[in-house]
Amino acid sequence: MSEPFEPKIVAFVCTYCTYAGADLAGTSRLKYAPNVRIVRLPCTGRISPMFILKALQKGADGVLVSGCHPGDCHFTHGNYHARRRWMVFRALLDFTGIPPERVMFSWISAAEGSKFADLINSVTEDIRKLGPFDQYQELIKETESPATL
C-alpha cells in the first residue's frame, strides 16, 4: 500500500474574515491538515476566476474560496459579487471539464476559528478522495512541448 495521497489545495481568502478566522485557529492551537496554502486578498470581490484557473493549472488539486458571511462584508458587498461570479464560474468549470467539486466556496467569519479548521480537514478529505488533478497536466505537457521543424 502506497502512502496516502497528499493533495495540494490553494485557498483564496479575504483578509477581514477568513484570514482572521485562520489566525484565530492558530491562536487557539487547533490542529488541521497541512495541505492548504493561503493567498490573502483584501476582499473575495478581488478574486478573479483567472486566479483559480491559474492555481489549478500550476498543480493545485483543489481550490477553496472563502470570505465574510453574506451581509458582513467589510466592503459592504464584495462577497455578493464573488458569489454571483462563482455561480457563473461553476458553469464554466463544468464546460471546460474541470470537476466543479474541485473548487469550493464557503463563508468563514473572523470568529470561526474552529469552523476554519473543520473546513480545511473536510476539504482535504474530499480532494483526497477525488485524487490528483492530472487532466490538465497531460494537456499542458502536450501543448507546451516545443514544436519541431
Place this chain on the structure above:
Amino acid sequence: MAKIGVFICHCGENIAAKVDCTKLAAAMGEHPGVAVSVEYKYFCSDPGQESVKKAIRDNNLSGIVIAACSPRMHEATFRKACAEAGLNPYLCEIANIREQCSWVHTDKDMATAKAADIVRSMVEKVKRNNILQPIEVPVTRRALVIGGGIAGLQAALDIANAGQEVVLVEREPSLGGHMAQLSETFPTLDCSQCIMTPRMVETAQHPNIRLLTYAEIESVDGYIGNFKVRVRMKARYVDMNTCTGCGDCSTKCPVKKISSEFDCGLGKRTAIYTPFAQSVPNMPVIDKANCIYFKNGKCKMCQKSCQINAINFDMQDEFIDLEIGAIVVATGFQIQNTALYGEYGYGKFPDVITGLQFERLASASGPTAGKILRPSDGKEPETVVFIQCAGSRDPSKGVRYCSKICCMYTAKHAMLYAHKMHDGKANIFYMDIRAAGKGYDEFTRRAIEEDEASYIRGRVSKLWLENGKMMVRGVDTLLGKPVTVVADMVVLATAMVPQPNAKEFAKTIGIAYDEYGFYNEAHLKLRPVESSTAGVFLAGACQSPKDIPDSISQASATASKVLALFSKEKLEREPVIAINNEATCAGCWGCVLACPYNAIEKKDIRDRSGKLIKQVAYVNPGLCQGCGTCVTFCRSNSLDLAGFTEKQIFAEVMGL
C-alpha cells in the same frame, strides 16, 4: 535584478518547534532573487529589527519577506523598520508561518514544507511589489449635521463648542424633532421641552453654527474631508431677516383648520404658521398647499397684517453650495402607520390613538393644555388600555425588531395618566417588559407598584364598540384565559420605523442601509457611529430605534470622530487603492456598477484642441477603500489594485 531579503523568525519555540528554520533559511537562500536568507530568535525585538535594517542597508535590498507571525500582528512594525532603513515600507511582505503553519500542524516535515511554500510565494510576490506612498487628502474643517432633533443638536453643539464650524440643516421650519413633541421623559419625568428648548436656542445663537431650517440636502459629492454639498432652501415666503416673529400673520390667516403635524393631527393650525410656540427660529412659513392666495390668487391677509412687510409671495427655492469635511447624519425616525392593524381599530375609532398622540395630549403646550381628554368627545377617559408592541416584534405584519423605547414610554404614559386622573385605570397589554437602562427597571416597577398600572401579559385580538364603550379582547397568557377589558381610550405603542424617504436619502449621501431603511454602521460592535462611507457618521434613531440618552451618547461620539478628523490638516491613508490604465480603458463602466463606494468617476480624455476623444474611468483615491471588486469586473484588464496587483497574485500562486 531583485535582491530580496528573507528573515525567518523562530518566535522563541513557537515556530522553531514545528518548522526547521535552519533548513528553511538554507532553502530560501537558493531561491532566485534572494540575496539574504537568515534566521533569528525574535525579529520583532529591538536587536531583531536592527539586524533587518542593517541587512537592508548592507545588501541594498529591493524588498524583504519576514517569515513570522500573522501580518495582522507585526506588518506595521516591519514596515516601519523598512522605512527607517530607507526602503519603501510597501516593499515588505509578511509570510505567516506561525498562526497558519507552526501552530496548527503537528508533523515537522510537512509543516516545514508548507512554510517553504508560504515563504516562496511571498518572495515571488514581493519581487513584483511597487513603491507606494500613503495617500494624503486635505481636510475642510467644517462639519455638516443633517437633522435638528436631539441627536443633531448634540452633535452640532459638541463640534461647535470645540471650536469647529458646523452647518446644521433641518427639513422642518423649526428645530426640535420628535423630542420637542414629548410631554415628559423617562425615567426622570422631567419636562421634555424644558430640557430641549434651551438647547435649540443655544444652537441657533452659537457663533460657530450656521443654521439652515426648512432646508433639504439636494446632493452630496466628494469624499472624506472634501464633500461638496448642495442644500435647497425651501421658500418660506417670509423674509427671515425682517420677520420679528410677532405672530400677527397667523392670527389673521383665514385658513384655520389644517391638521397640525406637530400635534399629530389632534390640534389645528393656520396656513401661515410656526409649528409650535417655542419654535426655533420663531418665524412662520406659508404652507403653499393650503394657502388661499396660492390656490386662487386672492387673500394676502397675512401680508396686509404684517407691519414690517416681511411676507413675500414671490420667494423661490434657493440653493446653497457648501464645502464640508465631515457629515453627521441624524435624520431620526417616524412612527409606523398603525392603520394596517385592523384589529386595533386605529383610524376607525377616534379614541384609538398612538403613543405620540398621547404625548401631545399629556403635554402642557399640547392641544388640550395637558389634560388627558379623549379626542371623540373631549371627556376624561376613566379607563385606558395601552397595547405594547403594536407593530414591533411582529414578523407577519409589522417589523421584526424591538422598537426599544415603547416599554418605557408606555410605563411613563400609565404614570402620567395616573398622576392626572387619580381614579383612572390603566391596563397594559404587553409581551415582555424590556427595561434595560439606568433607572429603567425601577421606573417600570414604580408604574406597577405606586401608580397601580395593571400589566396583562398577552396580545390583543379584537377591538369593538359596545354601548359607546370600546371593548378590548385579548388573552392573559399568565392566567391562560381570554380577557375582555372595557376602555374609554386605547393607546398603541407603535413601532419606530425609518423616515419615509430614508432609502432615497441614503443614496443621495452614498451610505448603506438595512432591509428596513435604517442606516448601517461600519461595524456593529467596533465602529458603531461610522457609516460605511468614510467621513459620514451616524447619530440617533436613523441607525436603529433609540431612546434619548442613547441618541445623545451616539451624537457625542460622532462629534468626537469628527473632531479627530479635523485635528489634522491632512489625512493619511493606506495606498491600497484601484488604479486605472486610461490607455486601455474602454469606458464600459462595469467598474462603476461594482464599486460599493461610488469611487469611480467618468473622466474626459480630450485632444489638444479640446475635442472629446473618449471617456475613461477614474478612481477617486479619497473614496476608494481598496476592495478590488472593480478590478475583477474590468473587462479590459485596465484596472488594478495597488498592493494586490494581478501580477503579484499570479506570482504568488506560481510560487506555491
